[in-house]
Structures are given as structure tokens and as C-alpha cells.
Amino acid sequence: MSPIKMLGDDDADLRCIRDVAVAIIGYGNQGRAQALNLRDSGVEVIIGSIRDETSRRAEDDGFDVVEIKEAAERSAAIALLIPDEIQPKVYEEHIAQALGPGKLLDFAHGYNIHFGLIEPSPDVDVVMVAPRMLGEHVRTSYEQGRGAPAYVAVARDASGRARDLALSWAKAIGATRAGVLETTFAQETELDLFTEQATWPMIMRDLMMSFETLVANGFPPEMVALELYGSGEASEVFRQMSRRGVFNQMRLHSQTSQYGTLSRTETMLPEKDRSRFEEALEEIRSGRFAEEWSTEQQQGYPHFEKLRERASAHPLNEAEKLALEAMKRSGLE
Numbered sequence: 001m002s003p004i005k006m007l008g009d010d011d012a013d014l015r016c017i018r019d020v021a022v023a024i025i026g027y028g029n030q031g032r033a034q035a036l037n038l039r040d041s042g043v044e045v046i047i048g049s050i051r052d053e054t055s056r057r058a059e060d061d062g063f064d065v066v067e068i069k070e071a072a073e074r075s076a077a078i079a080l081l082i083p084d085e086i087q088p089k090v091y092e093e094h095i096a097q098a099l100g101p102g103k104l105l106d107f108a109h110g111y112n113i114h115f116g117l118i119e120p121s122p123d124v125d126v127v128m129v130a131p132r133m134l135g136e137h138v139r140t141s142y143e144q145g146r147g148a149p150a151y152v153a154v155a156r157d158a159s160g161r162a163r164d165l166a167l168s169w170a171k172a173i174g175a176t177r178a179g180v181l182e183t184t185f186a187q188e189t190e191l192d193l194f195t196e197q198a199t200w201p202m203i204m205r206d207l208m209m210s211f212e213t214l215v216a217n218g219f220p221p222e223m224v225a226l227e228l229y230g231s232g233e234a235s236e237v238f239r240q241m242s243r244r245g246v247f248n249q250m251r252l253h254s255q256t257s258q259y260g261t262l263s264r265t266e267t268m269l270p271e272k273d274r275s276r277f278e279e280a281l282e283e284i285r286s287g288r289f290a291e292e293w294s295t296e297q298q299q300g301y302p303h304f305e306k307l308r309e310r311a312s313a314h315p316l317n318e319a320e321k322l323a324l325e326a327m328k329r330s331g332l333e
Contacts, residue, residue: 006179007152009171016161016168018042020104023075025068025090026082027054030108033135034079034173035063037142041172046071048078048094072098077165079106079129085297088117099124101158104165109192110185113155115290125162126155129169130188138173147177155185190284197289198280202269211316221319230323 017038024035025048035058039045046064048071049055058065072078072095080087080095091112099105104125112118113126120126131138133148141148152170154162170180207228214224228234240249250258283289296304 004181004183006181007167007176008179009176011180012167012171012176013164014041014168014171016164017077017172018044018168020044020076020165021046021074023048023071023078025049025071025078025080025095027058027063027065028081029135030131030138031079031081031135032057032061033139033142034081034108034131036061036139037173038169039063040142043172046074048072068094069098076102077104077106077169079108081108084109084111085293087112091118096120104159104162106166106169107185110153110155110189111193111290114185114189115287117290117294120156122156123158125157125159125165127162127166127169128153128155128185128188129166129173129175131173131175141178142174145177147174149178150175150180151183151188152180153183153185153188190281193284193289194277194281197284198277208314208316211319215315215319221315222322225316225320226323226326230320230327232327 018041021044022038023046024031024038027035027047027049031047032054035045035047046066047055047058048068049058049065050068055065066074068090078095078099080091082090095105099120101123104127105120107113107126107128108130110128110130113128128151130151130153131148132150133141138148150170150173152163152166152175154166157163167176167180170176210228211221211224215221237249240252243249244252250261253261296302
């Protein structure tokens with residue numbers, strides 16, 4: 001497989017997105033960051049939102065805030081930056097009728113397009129500009145003259161200029177400063193879900209089992225929580241991974257640490273367990289997870305609430321309080 005080319009500022013023309021009126025639907029974590037960055041890049045932006053705390057914040061930030069349907073009608077490019085689970089309903093009730101030839105629909109995650117929960121008409125451009133950072137970082141990095149990397153994808157190019165607009169959008173929010181990778185809605189969605197359903201569950205389970213094993217063997221719970229993650233060392237390790245690489249960052253640790261980690265990695269997660277990762281990916285690609293999640297939403301989140309209750313009852317919650325206080329005092333919270 002040939003390496004993907006990282007696209008930068010020279011690969012995008014800011015004039016493309018400056019030539020169209022943009023509507024940001026939703027002014028939450030990602031919506032606010034992109035709206036502010038777009039405006040600072042010279043793009044005309046209005047906000048479509050229900051009347052709530054976020055819409056009031058948008059007004060305080062100086063934006064024209066209107067009903068979602070009106071925002072969609074007044075704009076040529078519409079970004080649906082609200083939670084995945086409410087996008088289909090909002091799209092059908094407020095946006096679908098406002099779309100037509102020459103308009104563009106943008107997403108920050110491919111979920112609803114990939115799984116067919118939203119199906120725009122054939123004459124509408126459908127693109128994705130997906131920053132790989134939380135909205136707060138998308139904004140602060142832009143203000144600092146840097147940027148957050150992003151994925152860009154085109155699901156439908158009805159106008160013949162969808163890719164140009166998507167790259168222009170990415171440039172306007174600062175993503176091309178850091179680098180943009182072209183991908184597909186399918187790859188972005190499946191990769192994102194895989195990390196959520198395979199990588200992070202493994203890490204969470206590791207933390208819980210480590211905590212339970214150590215406490216059962218006489219170690220103070222508060223000390224265990226501090227050692228596992230509460231000191232901030234774990235987050236710093238991940239930060240250094242993103243800066244130096246997974247293995248190169250290990251040179252920041254003692255040789256005892258390096259040897260212990262490298263010599264025990266394969267025994268802690270044996271090769272035979274690779275099948276669980278394959279199963280997780282198949283469940284995503286087959287659509288079984290999407291069906292399960294849709295059913296969960298329709299039923300009022302009964303299993304989700306039980307999972308949250310079980311997590312809230314874990315003794316780790318009580319044990320970590322001292323560590324969290326220590327982090328607040330250190331200024332690293």
C-alpha cells in the first residue's frame with residue numbers, strides 16, 4: 001500500500017469557501033471552534049440552533065443566530081455539527097427541504113452518511129472535514145498560528161467542486177497548517193469506531209483490572225489510582241507518542257521501564273487475542289453496531305444507562321479523588 005500524501009496550505013484555495021455563505025448547525029464543542037475559525041479566515045458564517053445556552057454564547061460571540069431551517073435556506077454550505085444520534089431527525093425536519101443543486105452538506109464524522117441514516121438528494125455535494133482534535137484545541141491552535149490535523153473526504157461531488165470546497169474549508173479552520181489526509185467516509189467512520197470499541201475498551205479494562213488486582217493484594221487504592229493515571233504521567237506518555245513516536249518516546253524512560261514494557265507486551269496481550277480486534281472491526285463494518293446503537297436510542301438508552309451506573313459505582317471513582325485534587329493543585333488538571 002502506497003503512503004498517503006499529507007496535504008497542506010498550498011493544496012487548498014481559501015477563496016473557494018469565502019465565495020459561499022456558510023451555516024454551522026450547532027454551536028457546541030466543534031461548532032463553535034469551526035465557526036470562529038471560519039469567520040477569522042474571512043468566511044461569512046451564520047449559526048443555526050435551537051434556543052439554548054449554546055445559541056446565547058454564539059450571540060455573545062457576535063454571530064447571527066437563526067432557526068436551523070432558516071440557516072439552511074440562507075446558506076450554500078451547511079455543516080451539521082450536532083451529535084450523531086440527533087442528526088437524522090434534525091436533517092429530515094429542518095434541512096432536507098432547504099437543500100438543492102449547488103449546495104454542500106458537510107460533516108465532521110462520517111457515521112450517518114456511511115450507514116445510510118442520512119441520504120441527501122443526488123444533486124447535493126456531500127463532504128467531510130473532520131478535525132482530529134477536540135473543538136477547544138481546534139480553536140486555540142488556530143489562534144496560535146498553528147492548526148489541528150484533519151481528514152477530508154468527498155462522498156458525492158454533484159457540482160464538480162466538492163473537493164475544492166472541502167479543502168478550502170479545511171484551510172479556513174487551520175487544518176491544512178498541520179496537515180490534511182484525504183480519505184473516505186467509510187474509512188474515517190470505521191477507524192473512529194474501531195478505536196472507540198477496541199482500542200479504548202482494552203485500555204479501560206486494563207486500568208480497571210490493574211486497579212482491582214493491586215488493591216486486592218494490599219496496595220492503597222488512592223496510591224494505585226495516582227500511579228496508574230492520576231499523576232498525569234500516562235497522559236504525558238501519550239503526548240510524547242504524538243510528538244516522538246510510540247517507540248522513540250520510550251527513550252525518555254529508564255532502561256528498567258523500557259525492558260519491562262518491551263519484554264512483557266506480548267504476554268499481556270497474546271497474539272491469540274488478535275481475533276477480538278478482528279471481530280470488533282467486523283461488527284462495525286457489517287453494520288451490526290449501528291443497528292444496535294439505533295435500537296438503544298429508540299428504546300430510551302436502557303443498556304447505556306446501566307453501563308454508566310456500573311461505571312459510576314466502581315471503587316476507582318472514590319480512590320481517584322486524592323489524585324484529582326493533587327492534579328488541581330499542580331495546575332495539570
